[in-house]
Amino acid sequence: MSEQSIKLGDVCLDLAQGRPVHVVTDTGQTVAEWSEANNYNLLDNYGNSRFDATNDDRVFDVVYCSSLKSRPSKTYAYPESRLGRIESEAADAGRQVADRVVVTVLEELFERAATDDDGAVTVLKRYATDVGYEDEAAEARELAEVDRIIGDEI
Template identity: 95%
Template sequence: MSEQSIKLGDVCLDLAQGRPVHVIADTGQTVAEWSEANNYNLLDNYGNSRFDTTNDDRVFDVVYCSSLKSRPSKTYAYPESRLGRIESEVADAGRQVADRVVVTVLEKLFERAATDDDGAVAVLESYATDVGYADEAAEARELAEVDRIIRGEA
């Protein structure tokens, strides 16, 4: 398995049950933080305890997606150690689906920012870089510039 981390939108396996889950949120909390905030110790959960879960593991909200008839009505908070990410991106030169979404959204934002205000382009690029998407921002900005050139707007 690669070292790519779990991101919003990923499909994973619940390693305790072998069932597919869809990651709908990164809680932004560790197991210790989530446990304190929710008055429930994730380390004591039998399913989590089997996977060397630590207080430093990130916690994700997931829903089960086991069949076409599934209509998830509940989310579950699972530590990263309990989730096995399905690496569907190997069919896309290694790009995670979440990264593709980020580039697409940033590209549209760069196109709009360049149309409205060139200063907004720099602000958008700075923000994207600050939140850890420097490579995706550079790619999106380049794609937006190419689109503008093709349309004759540059």
């Protein structure tokens, strides 16, 4: 398992099948919590048990991305230990794709909030911090401020 954690939007390999999957949801639950809520023990699943999944593993909903013609119609709940994150960010100075997306979205929101209402900037900053994107929010706010100040001058 890589040092960087799996995030929404990551492409991973299903280690049991060797097939690529796309992470569509971090359920916010452990295997134990998910199993109880869904009346299905993820640890009993053969594919999960092969990778020493534990009740403390985080659970992600994924879809298989098999081919261009493939249209995912079902999500699968997999423990983190079954997923091998593909480190595509090696080509981007180590920055995870999900983090780049978050910064881009937050930058646009900060620009809009600064234009509409300074109180909205505070709420947006607090929300981003609460969901674990404090660094990305700071970067996005700085980018939005630069865009607002110099705008079309570049």
